[in-house]
Amino acid sequence: MRRTISLLIVLVMIATVSCKKPGGPAASGKKKLTIAVIPKGTTHEFWKSIHAGSNKAASELSAQGNDVAVIWKGPLREDDREQQIQVVEGFTAQGVDGIVLAPLDNRALVRPVEDARRAGVPTVIIDSALESDAIVSFVATDNRKGGVLAADRLGQLLNGKGKVLVLRYAEGSASTTDREEGFIGEIKQKFPGIELVSTDQYAGATRDTAKRASENLLNRFADEVQGIFTPNESATAGMLLALQDIGKAGKVTFVGFDASQVFIDAMRLNQLHGIVVQNPFNMGYLGVRSIVDHLQGKPVEKRIDTGVTMVTRDNLEAPEIQTLLHPPLDQYLK
Amino acid sequence: MVAEVKQSRGFVGPAFFRTQLNRFGPLLGLVLVIAVFSVLTGAPERYLAPKNLRTVLVQTVIVAIGAIGMTMIIISGGIDLSVGSAIALTGVITALGINAGLSPVIAITAGILVGGLVGVVNGLVITRLRVVPFIATLGMLGVARGVAKGVAGSQTVNMPETWANNLLSTVPKPEWLLVAPGVWMAIALAVIAAIVLRNTVFGRRVFALGSNEAAARACGIATDRLKVTIYALAGLLFGLAGVMQMSRLRLGDPTVSAGLELDVIAAVVIGGGSLNGGEGTILGSMIGALIMAFLRNGCQQLGWENYVQEIIIGAIIVIAVAVDRWRSARAAAESY
Numbered sequence: 187m188r189r190t191i192s193l194l195i196v197l198v199m200i201a202t203v204s205c206k207k208p209g210g211p212a213a214s215g216k217k218k219l220t221i222a223v224i225p226k227g228t229t230h231e232f233w234k235s236i237h238a239g240s241n242k243a244a245s246e247l248s249a250q251g252n253d254v255a256v257i258w259k260g261p262l263r264e265d266d267r268e269q270q271i272q273v274v275e276g277f278t279a280q281g282v283d284g285i286v287l288a289p290l291d292n293r294a295l296v297r298p299v300e301d302a303r304r305a306g307v308p309t310v311i312i313d314s315a316l317e318s319d320a321i322v323s324f325v326a327t328d329n330r331k332g333g334v335l336a337a338d339r340l341g342q343l344l345n346g347k348g349k350v351l352v353l354r355y356a357e358g359s360a361s362t363t364d365r366e367e368g369f370i371g372e373i374k375q376k377f378p379g380i381e382l383v384s385t386d387q388y389a390g391a392t393r394d395t396a397k398r399a400s401e402n403l404l405n406r407f408a409d410e411v412q413g414i415f416t417p418n419e420s421a422t423a424g425m426l427l428a429l430q431d432i433g434k435a436g437k438v439t440f441v442g443f444d445a446s447q448v449f450i451d452a453m454r455l456n457q458l459h460g461i462v463v464q465n466p467f468n469m470g471y472l473g474v475r476s477i478v479d480h481l482q483g484k485p486v487e488k489r490i491d492t493g494v495t496m497v498t499r500d501n502l503e504a505p506e507i508q509t510l511l512h513p514p515l516d517q518y519l520k
Numbered sequence: 521m522v523a524e525v526k527q528s529r530g531f532v533g534p535a536f537f538r539t540q541l542n543r544f545g546p547l548l549g550l551v552l553v554i555a556v557f558s559v560l561t562g563a564p565e566r567y568l569a570p571k572n573l574r575t576v577l578v579q580t581v582i583v584a585i586g587a588i589g590m591t592m593i594i595i596s597g598g599i600d601l602s603v604g605s606a607i608a609l610t611g612v613i614t615a616l617g618i619n620a621g622l623s624p625v626i627a628i629t630a631g632i633l634v635g636g637l638v639g640v641v642n643g644l645v646i647t648r649l650r651v652v653p654f655i656a657t658l659g660m661l662g663v664a665r666g667v668a669k670g671v672a673g674s675q676t677v678n679m680p681e682t683w684a685n686n687l688l689s690t691v692p693k694p695e696w697l698l699v700a701p702g703v704w705m706a707i708a709l710a711v712i713a714a715i716v717l718r719n720t721v722f723g724r725r726v727f728a729l730g731s732n733e734a735a736a737r738a739c740g741i742a743t744d745r746l747k748v749t750i751y752a753l754a755g756l757l758f759g760l761a762g763v764m765q766m767s768r769l770r771l772g773d774p775t776v777s778a779g780l781e782l783d784v785i786a787a788v789v790i791g792g793g794s795l796n797g798g799e800g801t802i803l804g805s806m807i808g809a810l811i812m813a814f815l816r817n818g819c820q821q822l823g824w825e826n827y828v829q830e831i832i833i834g835a836i837i838v839i840a841v842a843v844d845r846w847r848s849a850r851a852a853a854e855s856y
C-alpha cells in the first residue's frame with residue numbers, strides 16, 4: 187500500500203513538474219484575449235512557420251497594449267481528423283476567446299466549429315477552406331493565383347510554345363486542384379502555342395507515390411515534353427527524383443510548388459526553373475490579427491490572401507525571398 | 521462481494537487493503553487525475569463544468585466501446601490489433617450506405633455487421649490456421665485498412681445530413697438527454713457486457729479460457745468456437761465504434777483511427793486487465809478510457825504540448841501495470 191501511495195505521488199509530481207505555464211502577464215487595461223491556434227500537424231516546417239507568425243502577431247498586439255496570448259495545439263496524431271475535432275472541442279469547453287484553425291477536412295470540422303460559434307467562440311480558418319458560413323474569415327494562399335504564376339513563368343521560359351505536362355497531386359484535394367486549374371486555365375488562355383499533353387495523372391500522397399507516377403509519365407512523354415508543372419511539395423520532389431534518375435533533369439523546363447532545401451539546390455543546378463512559394467508565416471500572423479480584430483469589434487474581410495511568390499535562380503538571394511524561405515523561426519519560437 | 525467482506529471482517533490487515541485496492545485501484549487513479557487537473561488548471565469550476573464533462577464523455581465513447589470488446593478478448597487471453605482499421609472500415613461502409621440512400625438504421629446495421637465479420641475472420645484465422653492472435657490481427661490491421669481505402673476510393677466518403685450525424689454531438693439533440701445519445705449507448709452496453717461477463721455461463725467460460733485454455737478444453741468447453749464468438753462479438757462493438765466515429769466526422773474517413781488500438785488496449789490494461797488472460801473488468805476498462813480522456817483534456821487546458829501528454833500517458837500505462845504486477849505478486853506470496 188505504501189508503495190502504491192508513493193507511486194501515486196510520483197504521478198502527481200510528473201504532472202506538477204511538467205506544469206510550467208504560470209498565469210501569464212498581469213492584465214493591462216483591456217481584457218486578456220486567449221487565442222487557440224490549431225494546425226494540421228506540428229512537425230512540418232510549414233506549421234512551424236505558422237506558429238512563429240502567430241506568436242509574432244501576439245507579441246506585436248501585446249506591445250500595443252492588447253493582452254493577447256496564443257496557445258498552440260495540434261492534433262495528438264498528425265493528420266487525424268478525430269484528434270483535431272477533439273482539440274477544437276477541448277478549447278470550446280475551456281472557453282478560449284477565439285480559435286484560429288487549419289482544418290484537416292473541409293466538412294468533418296464543420297460541426298465542432300459551429301458548436302464553438304454557438305458557445306460564443308468565433309473561428310478564423312487558415313490554410314484550407316471549411317464548408318461553413320459560421321466563420322469570421324478565411325485567411326489563406328490564393329492557390330489559383332499560384333497556378334497562374336507558375337503558368338506565366340513556364341510560358342515565358344518556353345517562349346509560348348512546346349509540349350507541357352501537369353502531374354496533379356491527389357483527387358479531392360481542394361488547394362492543389364485550384365493550383366492545377368489556375369495553371370491549366372492560364373496556359374490555355376495566354377499561351378495558345380503550348381500543348382498540354384497530359385493533365386489527368388495523379389502523384390498521390392507521398393514522395394514515393396509521386397516518383398512512381400512521374401516515372402510512368404516520363405516513360406511515355408520524356409522525349410517529347412519541354413515543360414512540366416507539379417502543384418505541391420511531394421509531387422515536385424517525386425518528379426525531380428524521377429527526372430534526375432533518367433538524366434533528364436535540367437533538360438526540361440520544370441516549375442514546381444512549395445519550398446524545400448532540395449528544391450533550392452536543384453534550382454542552383456538549373457534542374458528546377460522556379461517554385462511558387464506560399465507565405466505560412468504571414469498566414470499565422472494574419473490569422474491571429476484577424477481574430478483579434480474581430481473580437482475587438484473591428485470589421486474583418488471574409489477572405490484574406492496571404493500571397494504567393496515565384497522564386498527563381500535569379501531572385502533567390504534577394505533578402506525578401508530569403509526571409510520568405512527562412513522565416514525568423516528562432517526569434518519567435520522558444 | 522458479500523463473501524469477500526465476510527472473509528476480511530475483523531481483520532483490517534494488508535489483505536483487506538489489497539482487496540479494496542484491487543477493486544478501487546483504477547477508480548482511485550481516475551479521481552486522482554481529475555483532482556490533480558482541477559487544481560492545476562486553477563479553475564476547478566471550469567474543469568468540472570457540465571460543458572467540459574460532456575465534452576470529455578463524448579470524446580471517451582469511441583475508445584470506451586472499443587474497450588468493451590477488447591476487455592472480452594483480453595480476458596480470454598487474446599489480443600486484437602485491428603481495432604483502428606476496423607473502425608475506419610465500418611465507418612466508411614456506413615457512410616457509403618447512407619450516401620447511397622439507405623435509411624441510416626440499415627446503413628448502421630450494415631456497418632456493425634461488417635465489424636462482426638472482421639471479428640469472425642480474425643477468430644477463424646486464429647483457430648483454424650493456428651496463427652497467434654497478435655499476428656492474425658496484425659494482418660487484419662493491414663487488410664481492413666486497405667479494404668477501407670479501397671471501397672472508399674482512397675478518399676473521404678461524404679454523406680447527406682441525417683440523425684446519424686448527431687450520435688456524438690457535444691451538445692445533445694434533444695437537449696434533455698444531458699449527454700449525447702452515444703454516451704448513453706456506451707453506458708448501456710458496458711452494463712450489459714459487465715453482467716454477461718460476470719453472471720452468465722458464457723462469461724465464466726471466457727474467464728476459464730483465459731485462465732487456462734487446456735483446463736477449459738478438458739472441462740468440455742469448445743474453446744475454438746468460443747474464441748470465434750468472442751472475436752465476433754468484439755467485432756460488432758468495434759463496428760459500432762466505427763459508426764460513432766463516422767457520426768463525429770460526419771463522413772467516412774478511411775484514414776481515421778490509425779493507432780487507436782493502442783488507446784483501446786491501454787484503457788483495458790490501466791483498468792486492470794492482464795495480457796496473460798483471465799483478468800479484467802468492464803468497469804475497470806471504462807475507467808481506464810476515462811482516465812486517458814481526462815488526461816488529454818486536462819493537458820490541453822493547461823496548454824501543455826503534445827509530447828508532454830504522450831509521455832504522461834505512456835508513464836501511466838507502465839505505472840498501472842507495475843502496480844498490478846506488484847499486487848498479484850503479493851497475492852501469490854500470501855496464498856502460500
